Amino acid sequence: EKGGFRSFMDKEIxxxxxxxxxxxxxxxxxxxxxxxxxxxxxxxxxxxVDKIVVVACGTAAYAGHVAKYAIEHWCRIPVEVELAHEFRxxxxxxxxxxxxxxxxxxxxxxxxxxxxxxxxxxxxxxxxIVNTHGSTIPRESDAALYTHAGPEIAVASTKAFxxxxxxxxxxxxxxxxxxxxxxxDEIALVLDELREIPDKIQQVLDRAGRVREIARWMxxxxxxxxxxxxxxxxxAMEGALKxxxxxxxxxxxxxxxxxxxxxxxxxxPGQPVFVVVPSPRGRDSLxxxxxSNIQEIRAxxxxxxxxxxxxxxxxxxxxxxxxxxxxxxxxxxxxxTVVPLQIFACELATAKGLDVDQPRNLAxxxxxx
Ligand code: F6R
Numbered sequence: 383e384k385g386g387f388r389s390f391m392d393k394e395i396x397x398x399x400x401x402x403x404x405x406x407x408x409x410x411x412x413x414x415x416x417x418x419x420x421x422x423x424x425x426x427x428x429x430x431v432d433k434i435v436v437v438a439c440g441t442a443a444y445a446g447h448v449a450k451y452a453i454e455h456w457c458r459i460p461v462e463v464e465l466a467h468e469f470r471x472x473x474x475x476x477x478x479x480x481x482x483x484x485x486x487x488x489x490x491x492x493x494x495x496x497x498x499x500x501x502x503x504x505x506x507x508x509x510x511i512v513n514t515h516g517s518t519i520p521r522e523s524d525a526a527l528y529t530h531a532g533p534e535i536a537v538a539s540t541k542a543f544x545x546x547x548x549x550x551x552x553x554x555x556x557x558x559x560x561x562x563x564x565x566x567d568e569i570a571l572v573l574d575e576l577r578e579i580p581d582k583i584q585q586v587l588d589r590a591g592r593v594r595e596i597a598r599w600m601x602x603x604x605x606x607x608x609x610x611x612x613x614x615x616x617x618a619m620e621g622a623l624k625x626x627x628x629x630x631x632x633x634x635x636x637x638x639x640x641x642x643x644x645x646x647x648x649x650x651p652g653q654p655v656f657v658v659v660p661s662p663r664g665r666d667s668l669x670x671x672x673x674s675n676i677q678e679i680r681a682x683x684x685x686x687x688x689x690x691x692x693x694x695x696x697x698x699x700x701x702x703x704x705x706x707x708x709x710x711x712x713x714x715x716x717x718x719t720v721v722p723l724q725i726f727a728c729e730l731a732t733a734k735g736l737d738v739d740q741p742r743n744l745a746x747x748x749x750x751x
Contacts, residue, residue, distance in 0.1 A: 391536035391628075391728050391738045395721070396587060399580035401541035402717060404530035405548040406576055414570055416556045422525045427507055428560055431481045434459055435474070435506075437466040437497040438485035439748070441539040441623060442546055445511075446485050447616035449550030452713045456558040456565050456572075466497035467751070480506040483553070487534055487542035488747035489517025496751060498522055511549045513542050527553060536739045537746050538627055540724050543620065544583070544717055551576060551714070575710060579717050582708040586721045593705050593722045596687065597729035600654065607648065607655045608635040608723070609679075611672050614658035617716050621656055621723030627741050628731035638675040651683030656726075658719050659690040659697055664712035669696070676700045689719050 387393035411417050421428075434453060436446035443465055450461040464474070466484070470493070476482065482501035486494050489512040498508050498519060510523040513531050520526035529545035555569050600606075606625055610618035619635035626633050636645050638657070649655070657676050662669045673696050680686050680700045688701040691709050698704060707718040731738045 388732060389536065389728070389738045391538060391540060394534055394536055394541045395724050395728060397532065398541045398544050398587075398721065399583045401529070401531035401545045402548050402583060403580040404532070405545045406552070407530065409552055410573065414573075416552065416559055416569070416573070418527060418552065418556050420526050420528060421509075421556070423507055423509065425560060428481070428557060430479055431459060431507070431557075432479045434461040434481045434483060435469070435476060435501070436461065436463045436483045436485060437469050437494060437501070438463075439466050439491055439493050441543050441620060442485040442487060442491075442494075444616040444620045444623070445543055445546035445550060446483070447619075448547050448613050448716045449483070449485075449554065451613050452551055453554035453557065455713065456554045457561065458563060459557065465493075466491070467493040469497045470500050474504075476501055476504040476506045478505045478507075480504075482506045482508045483511060483550075484508065484519050484523060485511045485546050485550070486517075486519050487513045487529075487531075487539055487546070489514040489519040490747045490749050491519070492749050492751045495519050495522065509553070511546055511553070513545060537741055537744050538624060538727075538738070543720070547716055548576070548579075572711075572714075575714060579710065579714060582710060582718055583721060585708050586718055589706070590722065590725045592703070593725050594729045596703060597726045598733045600730055601733050603631060603654060603730075605632040605653070607645070607653065608633065608658070609638040609641070609655060609672075609675060610635070610658035611638045612660055612668055613713060613716050614638075614660055614672075614719060617658045617720045617723070618656070620720055621658075621727070624724055624727035625730070627744060628727045628738050629734060629736065630742070631730070638672050641675055641678065646678065646682070649679050649682040649684050653684050654687060655679055655684045656687045656689065656723065659688055659694065660712050661691045661709065661715060662694050662696060663691075663709070668712070673697055673700070689722055691715075
């Protein structure tokens with residue numbers, strides 16, 4: 383049932399082109415307009431929303447961080463992302479005009495469910511982005527937007543993460559369409575670009591040989607840092623989480639801009655640092671800032687492992703290794719840039735002889751608070 387792969391995780395990483403394609407399937411009508419059939423929330427309610435709060439845990443929360451960047455850019459609605467267990471135990475400002483979006487693979491995470499219940503008590507509208515049909519979170523929410531990643535068996539989330547990000551993009555585009563803002567003309571273009579993503583993920587998988595080789599060389603590594611900016615920041619945090627949970631290696635993800643505010647003190651000769659680089663074709667300032675971050679850590683001896691777009695020559699002089707991903711727009715890039723990091727963690731843990739499908743101390747769905 384592992385389909386010839388060594389582990390479910392390996393298989394699920396390779397299923398990702400399908401997870402994204404299936405999540406995109408059947409979402410437009412004959413005229414190309416987005417229709418989210420499962421969205422049983424009145425359009426007038428969605429038009430009146432003045433704030434979105436994404437609640438989730440772990441990897442699903444990182445999908446929420448990516449959603450924030452995309453939804454704010456496309457819809458001009460403020461989006462907050464909060465760990466579900468923190469949201470529940472403070473006194474969050476939530477009311478009838480708030481859309482609370484719960485993101486969960488299992489649909490059973492107790493922390494996230496309690497956050498949904500709390501939001502409903504405050505009068506908010508609740509929407510679940512969930513992978514598992516018939517689970518509790520979508521049942522208790524006002525509406526559900528299902529991801530179609532298929533069952534995820536490995537404890538560490540991979541294909542569900544990509545499907546969550548895809549669904550969050552669909553939600554953002556749908557809200558932009560509904561509210562008819564100035565971005566509305568570009569929705570079809572983003573959808574076209576999204577439809578090209580599964581092939582591009584396949585290309586990343588096809589060229590993963592080098593990242594696997596590096597991972598196998600790094601079995602004795604004690605600590606790995608991950609840097610990113612903009613949507614690359616949640617990708618960096620996700621890369622670090624995967625490495626912690628699978629390989630039991632100390633790992634931390636930082637916003638690259640924070641480096642000089644503290645973390646750069648951690649850099650000593652030989653320290654491996656993954657850097658997630660945004661497209662040089664996007665906003666220039668973003669790209670050039672991260673190139674200077676790479677130079678700064680390189681100058682202090684870091685071993686720089688760079689994830690960059692094909693054709694990005696500017697990073698090469700400062701990179702010990704470059705793992706390339708196909709070109710796409712800045713906001714959609716996480717669907718590609720996270721894949722080498724998943725493969726890195728999975729391969730390194732496998733090389734250490736660990737069970738990547740069942741990491742120690744973890745359960746697939748956390749149904750206690
Ligand atoms: C990480 C991982 C966890 C889950 C988190 C939320 O690989 O699997 O961080 O993402 O426990 O689980 P769901 O999405 O089921 O609510």
